[in-house]
Amino acid sequence: MLALIASAQYYYQHVTQEPFPELGILGPNQKIGDYPASLLEGQNFTLYLYVGNHEGKVMFFNVLVKLGNSSSIINNSTYLHANPIASYQIVLLNNQTWLNPITLSINETGMNMKLVFELWDYNTTTQAFQYTGIWNQLYINVTGAA
Amino acid sequence: MHKLGLLALVLIIAISSTSAYAQTTQAQAQAAxxxxxxxxxMAEQQGGNVTGLVSQLNNAIALMEQGEAIQAVNPSRASILYQQAINLTEQINAQIPQSIASGRAASNAQLESLIAYLTVLGVAGLLVYFYADRIFWELWIRSHKSWIVKRADKKR
Incomplete structure (x- = not known):
């Protein structure tokens, strides 16, 4: 019986039950909140990017930052069809997390603009990054600099 | 005048080739x-310990991203950073076989210790199964050998 339990424990310690990655955007105080809502065109602002790897193996992530408007479509199967304004790559071991400050600025004006963060991961078979279906967004008003 | 034109042409070619070279090495750095x-x-799949290599690869990514950040203003410096990133990836690639070998050795050692543990556990189980009652009563008799058995109804 003890041998059976020991064998099962040895087996299951190498198995990840539900693999998943994490993506989080934190405000300038490293908390969920205090996100910038109104900005001037070209104004620098800081956010914190959080990425976690619980895929059961080493992963190569790429976070793409894109800009859209209120009618832009993005969901867990469709990424935003826009050019990235920034990208952040990171390789993480299993169960490793990464919190990194990022400084961005938006060089166009608009109301209810979507600042979209998409998580992509590197597929070693296709040798290309693929959309994981995980994304976040912030609504921002950007007005012209005086 | 002709020499001046030639000099301008050479200068334009030099600038454009420098720019193209920097752009190429950015792509090369990403590919590397x-x-x-x-x-x-692959090394991790084969049991290799890749913790240190991941840290080095993130350093290479940081160098490439620094290069991207200054690409527009200082392409020659960006090119140097891309090359440093590539050099770092080459160091990583060189360490892969050693990582796999040490990972396999560690994995084998872990498996061997598990087998040894299970063997000891199995042998102990068999010994208990076959000899536990005999040993128990032997010890019981030894520890109670000074006992004297008396009839409870002797006084009656």
Whole structure:
């Protein structure tokens, strides 16, 4: 019986039950909140990017930052069809997390603009990054600099 | 005048080739990082310990991103950073076989210790199963050998 339990424990310690990655955007105080809502065109602002790897193996992530408007479509199967304004790559071991400050600025004006963060991961078979279906967004008003 | 024109042409070609070279090495740096990750991923699948290599690969990514940040204003410096990133990925690739070998050795040692543990556990189980009652009563008799058995109804 003890041998059976020991064998099962040895087996299951190498198995990840539900693999998943994490993506989080934190405000300038490293908390969920205090996100910038109104900005001037070209104004620098800081956010914190959080990425976690619980895929059961080493992963190569790429976070793409894109800009859209209120009618832009993005969901867990469709990424935003826009050019990235920034990208952040990171390789993480299993169960490793990464919190990194990022400084961005938006060089166009608009109301209810979507600042979209998409998580992509590197597929070693296709040798290309693929959309994981995980994304976040912030609504921002950007007005012209005086 | 003709010499001046020639000089301008040479200068334009030199500037454009420098720019193209920097652009190419950015792509080369990304390709080298992608390739190093594929090797690293394979090493992990084969039981290699890739913790240190992941840290080095993130350093290579940081160098490439620094290069991208200054690409527009200082392409020659960006090119140097891209090359440093590529050099780092080459160091990572060179360490992959050693990582796999040490990972396999560690994995084998872990498996061997598990087998030894299970063997000891199994042998102990068999010994208990076959000899436990005999040993128990032997010890019981030894520890109670000074006991004197009396009839409870002797006084009656």
């Amino acid at each position: 990082i992608d390739n190093a990750f594929r090797n690293l991923s």
